[in-house]
Amino acid sequence: MDAPVTRSTASLIPSPEGAGRPNYTLRQKTSDSGEIAGDLLEVSMGPQHPSTHGVFRMDVVLDGERVVKLKPVFGYLHRNHEKIAEDTTYLGSMPYTDRLDYFCSLTNNWAYALAVEKLAGLQAPERAEYIRVITAELTRLVNHTCLVGFLLQDMGASGTPLMYAFREREKVLDLFESLTGARMMCNYMRFGGCRCDLPPGWLEAARQVVDSYPRFLDEFERLLSENEILIARTQGVGVLPGDLAVNASISGPMLRASGVNYDIRKVDKYGIYDRFPFRVPLGEHGDTYDRYTVRVLEMRESVGILEQALRDIPPGPIMDPKSKIRGFRPKPGEAYGRIEGPKGELGFYLISDGGPNPYRYRVRPPSFINLTILEDMCLGHMVADVVVILGSVDIVLGEVDR
Amino acid sequence: MAETILRCEMIPLDQLKSVLESAVPGAQAEMLRNDAPSAQHSLRIDNEHALAVSKFLRADPRLRLDYCSNVTGIDWPEAVLKEKVKVRAVVAGVEKEVEEVVEKRRPGYLEAVYHLYSMELKHGPVIIRFRTTNRTDQVRLTSLTPVWRGCEFQEREIYDLYGIVFDAHPDLRRILMWDGFQDYPMRKDYVEPDDYEYEPTPHDKVLEKASRHLPRHTIP
DSSP states (O other): OOOOOOOOOOOOOOOOOSTTOOSEEEEEEEOTTSOEEEEEEEEEEOSBOGGGSSBOEEEEEEETTEEEEEEEEOOTTOOOHHHHHHTSOTGGGHHHHHTTSTTOHHHHHHHHHHHHHHHHTOOOOHHHHHHHHHHHHHHHHHHHHHHHHHHHHHHTOOSHHHHHHHHHHHHHHHHHHHHHSOSSOOOOEETTEESSOOOTTHHHHHHHHHHHHHHHHHHHHHHHTTOHHHHHHHTTSSOOOHHHHHHTTOOTHHHHHTTOOOOHHHHTOOTTGGGSOOOOOOOSSOSHHHHHHHHHHHHHHHHHHHHHHHHHOOOSOOBOTTOOSTTOOOOSEEEEEEEEETTEEEEEEEEEOSSSSOSEEEEEOHHHHHGGGHHHHHTTSBHHHHHHHHHHHOOOHHHHHO | OOOOOOOOOOOOHHHHHHHHHHHSTTOOEEEEOOOSTTOOOEEEEOGGGHHHHHHHHHHOTTTOOOEEEEEEEEEEOOEEEEEEEEEEEEETTEEEEEEEEEEEEEOOEEEEEEEEEETTTTEEEEEEEEEOSOSSSOOEEEOOTTTOTTHHHHHHHHHHHHOOEEETOTTOOOSSSOTTOOSOTTSTTOOOOSOSOOSOOTHHHHHHHHHHHOGGGOOO
16 A cells, blocks of 8 residues: 555756756667667756746656656755744744745744644634634635736736736735735734734725625636636646545645645634635646636635625734733643645644744745645646646745745 | 535544554554643654554554645754652751752654644544654664655655655655755754855856966965
8 A cells, every 4th residue: 555656767867067058968768679769858947947936947858848757956945944943033933934935924924823822822812813814815815816827827828817816916915015014024913813903994995805806706717717728728737636636745726626625724623714604616637727726716715705704803802912922932842733825734833942932943835745746747748738737736936945 | 515524533642552552563652742732742653663653544444644744853962851850858857848950861863753634534633753763873764755645855855954864765865955965954053154155156266267367366
């Protein structure tokens, strides 16, 4: 009962020394009978490639245009986030979590706050929980909208879908700015609550954005969902079977596109997610088109959650009175807290030795782990499909490299 | 849409220990308590039976831990732990309970921690840990990538940052640091180099050329 493995057995050629060499290597391909049957081409895609969403590289071995082997190479953005966080106080690394997945700083904040709350036994008051749900779901909207835009951009639809996405993102970022003072690096949550209360008129502004979102989604879907080129480029491309996805620790929309019903909002019911009725969209085939559809459907569910949360949010305090800003020293112990981030399961694992700094601070980055399966999805596809498959994995290099 | 989420009560961890030890002959598990409010206790499992135990954890119908969520390393350098112990002693002729500080030497070791969940039965986490003998020459553990593919990159990361060598890992290379890097940066005794320009850049050659052209700018 071993793990299903579909990796190729071809070995990578050691790259020749010296600068100025071309970014490809040729080597001879032998047929089964041992005769030479053409060449294999090893291409280094990236790190400065517009489709790799940052500084990400893939060593690809090609037979013609078909992928025979693919090894992701990353770490170009590595700054040892975990070590830096172990050298500072618990609160000191809260702003740094924004820089992990810089599209979704508020969900990063929440995951970290949740782990520390588990470690120290804090409980956010009800209003703070509502604010957290609202900001997290807005973040999910932003992330999925932009991901679809980038995916289409990678497919060659240059401009239009991405600009539509950015137009909507701008409205949400304005909300974030008026709430937290920053558009992307929000640094908003605290252990046992949130940093500041909602400014006057914020709920009304948020309601307007949320109310206009379904219309935008309709427009977006009319433009894309039945588009012939999108269907031709994505259906049947990069199929990920459900059992392999579970075994490879895939999480988030990518897992659900493979038909596995696992949403941490439903399973763990962290925060107050048990109060919101919402459905978990599942894919049927596990291909790139399903990953696109699941994200669009998830946005519609998020809109439903937001409508209810904006309606029900109660007045009250936003911080746990037991929470301390200065001299925060949790008792020795450890905790693993996780949330359903827009990209997948975002977890923080903390060990306290009773001091002001965490003894061990670990981020469970969803996009890093979702890359485990990239090679399996790409084998046998064209180079151009690799770009699309990578786009549908939804990586952010700030989080992959940490 | 009626949603029913099956939530099976998992076996408590102290029972799981005895279940494991009876299911996998020879395996030894030790329950490590966690005093934080999270109360996430963990099981330490001996290294020889790592693969058999993890296969059992994945296959057992009561557990079905099919999803290895998080894998991480921890460095525990050699330390002297101070512990308060109550001792009966005779103080000024009267027998009393006195608190005494006892110093205990903890040998250094590296640890790998696995957070397991079940997607099928929707429970978890079960936390299992493995410890190396020391931090220098006996740092080998068994890779669990053959059981859970999701460990592949995370074990590579532990190898890269902590220096635990995973036996039977399909592709154990550095993942975040570059290939020529020597040390293990997440260890507690890691010293950052003064020279951040460590990467083999053409710097020295360029400087040498420059000094040939401009002798007065010779670099010492």
